[in-house]
Amino acid sequence: MNYLDSFEVLSQCGLGAMLVTENNQILSVNEMGKNLLHCDENQLGANTLEAVTLLCEETDEIRYANIAFGEYLCRCATLNLPGQPPRTKIIVFRVATNDACHDMLISILNGISESVTLFDAAGRLYLLNDSAVNMDSLVTSDVLGQHVTEVYRMQDGQFHAIPQVIQEKRAKVNLRQYYTTCFGKNVDIVANVFPIVQNSQTLGAFSVMQDWSTTSELHKQIIDLQGKLLEQSTVTGAKEKSALTAKYQFRDIIHISPAMNRVVARSQQIACSDSSVMIYGETGTGKELLAQSIHNGSRRANGPFLAINCTAIPDNLLEGLLFGTERGAYTGAESRAGLFEQANGGTLLLDEINSMNILLQAKLLRVLQDGMIRRVGGVKEVHVDVRVLSNTNCPPYQAIEENKLRRDLFYRLGVININIPPLRDHKEDIPLLVKSFIQHFNKKLLKNVRNIDHATSELFNSYHWPGNIRELDHAIEHAMNLIPNDQSIITPDYIPEHILYLAAEFVFEGRETKGDLINLRGAKQNTERHELCKALLENGGNISKTARFFGISRQNLQYKMKRNGIDVQLLLDKR
Structure with a gap:
């Protein structure tokens, strides 16, 4: 089976495929690819060209190509097939409209102040937004897939609303509930719980919650203020309540x-x-x-x-x-x-x-x-x-x-x-602390960062943290000042160099990925610029080839080039 036969099979499976040159020029597109791109290889509009460029970009991250309003595609894989012309690559892509919509809705959920939890039809926890993570002090990866009764223990003989709402297919609103999480935190909430029903099938339920302890504290402050104003209006020279108060609880x-x-x-x-x-x-x-x-x-x-x-x-x-x-x-x-x-x-x-x-x-x-x-x-x-x-x-x-x-x-x-x-003795708190700091600096720096990647998590778990939680806070702030606005995951590229220097040996020991090694060399020997220039010259200034050589994405390589002040054309001219 040559690559043209494979194109037909991929098309029957609902997948688009295109044969492109090293410079991302399209040589051939299968039928499904033409349908998904709304064109053929000889009629590519400006929007389609931009989408093709994005689909051809080599990166480990899922990137969405916007074809039209509400329509998105994403890359599946790069293939090498029999009969494929030399110096070409085959890009496979698919419809990703639902994926993009899902990610946008998740961003919306994480941007609201109310706590939202989502459960499947069996009452297992499916999603927590950032406010729920903060309110319940839960690490998402530790509780996803667990039944509601395993995560939340109701107090004062109360019932779990989620199973009842799923069974009865009827919402329950303004529920005052007091529970203890599986990690021992006591939480006082007011909740609205709704079933999710589609075509007579119950898919699950979600709960929108407000931290009642905060609300109660606000009510208390209002009552105190009213009392203070009343006292001042009726008693001359009444002693005012001290403004020297503690912030944290x-x-x-x-x-x-x-x-x-x-x-x-x-x-x-x-x-x-x-x-x-x-x-x-x-x-x-x-x-x-x-x-x-x-x-x-x-x-x-x-x-x-x-x-x-x-x-x-x-x-x-x-x-x-x-x-x-x-x-x-x-x-x-x-x-x-x-x-x-x-x-x-x-x-x-x-x-x-x-x-x-x-x-x-x-x-x-x-x-x-x-x-x-x-x-x-x-x-x-x-x-x-x-x-x-x-x-x-x-x-x-x-x-x-x-x-x-x-x-x-x-x-x-x-x-x-x-x-x-010290933080090194309770590192299991790091994911929750990181999430809290990210939420704080998202608001302060107007960013849209979701989390840290696995490599950064490994660095944090290997580091000794002599400055403890304050140092972790500063490391996240450092990263979020450097991270580009279009990137939502903190990678080791943005972590303070002293943390990379002291932790990278343990994290990258035994790895063969050149992308990991370049981080380590750059932190220890400050030779990153030399290695980047050398690799770019060896690959004729081709960004994609150089990125593949280091085992990193084009975006990551371009960031490193910008950080080191490397201009490819000037570099080639000096050769």
Whole structure:
């Protein structure tokens, strides 16, 4: 069977096929191909030419060629068949209108604020949009295909609406439901659940949900504001509610790992008390986020939350900031309340407490013992009601041994100790964190990025993350500033080079793909430009051939050329 016979078979299977030159000039098209392109090989309009160019582009990604409004094609494969003329290639393509429509609808779902989950007729989870992933803290790949009862455990004796809606083929609206996910997160929602019925057949059901805890918090703020306005209108000089509030709550801590589950559960338990808490964790693990969550989970949530970085303030100023000053205490000093007085009735966070001067730590100890403070230069003592939280980026007992933390102060500040593990010890949280950061920077940078690819995921899982979650956040922001607007998947090309340098050896070890090796060489030896120029010259400046040589897409190669300032024509002229 020669290639012309194969063209006829492909046509009968509903697949278009065309024989093209190395420069993507069409030599022959099968009958189905002519129908799909709305033309023949001798009558190619501008739109069709553009579509053919896209179909001929060699890439691992699915690219949609827009033939007409609402009509799309995509490439299936490149074939080599018997009898095929030399220096030609056969491109096979198919109708992809439904695929393109599906991807556009997914983008729409991921762009709305409501959480949407889709289930098949058997009640198995088929799709979650980004808002649902964020609300439920679920990694999509871990739960797809599982039955609704395996993913969501209803509380307070409630029923699962999805199976009932599928069975009864009747929608249920304004359902207030409280459930626990399979990873232990408690969620309070209001849901509208609808069946999907076509031609009397039930295909599944979907649920549109709103996080009721956020709504309840908003209602609470409105009530507080109304009360505040009423109080101000009826009582002259009424004391205003403090604006010094904590931003984060426990639901903002993104995690599914057992290690972080233990940290959050323990923190939620101790939030209700007034005992001092010392939080230990490496830089970037989220110590202040946890401290703010503890405050917002306590009876002091309506009181002020103040934080001070003990490293950033000189010793001679830190004492006055903490305890306040009286006029004349030193040159330029004014009567001013310190942080302890400002935090009265609330919480004070001492960030990097191990950086505080040992002598000042002794004065701090007295405040913790009897709740009395005296302003610098003052004689009167004032009682304050403040819960003190502290954190340190080195183990407390190490700080004590190095004489950076008084042992007696540690016993006062560390009534309860919480250790936040570094990111390398709970890497199963990385996919969820990445998804959350992508959603955040999509809004901030006006991008439309969906996720990271498998190679980038491998890099992230191999990297040591000395900067922890903050470093991961910055890596995603770095990538999303560099990624082209028409690309929706983050590849290693956009990851910070220091991460590639330290992680690539482990990821690419034993691989033979030149595309992977060029990433590694470029990160380690900065020879990417030399190798690109050499390969382009060897292939006569042909982009497609050079991309095949490296095992990468044309788009990827063109990006590398642009990044390295390579002009093919200038390169050939200098040869």
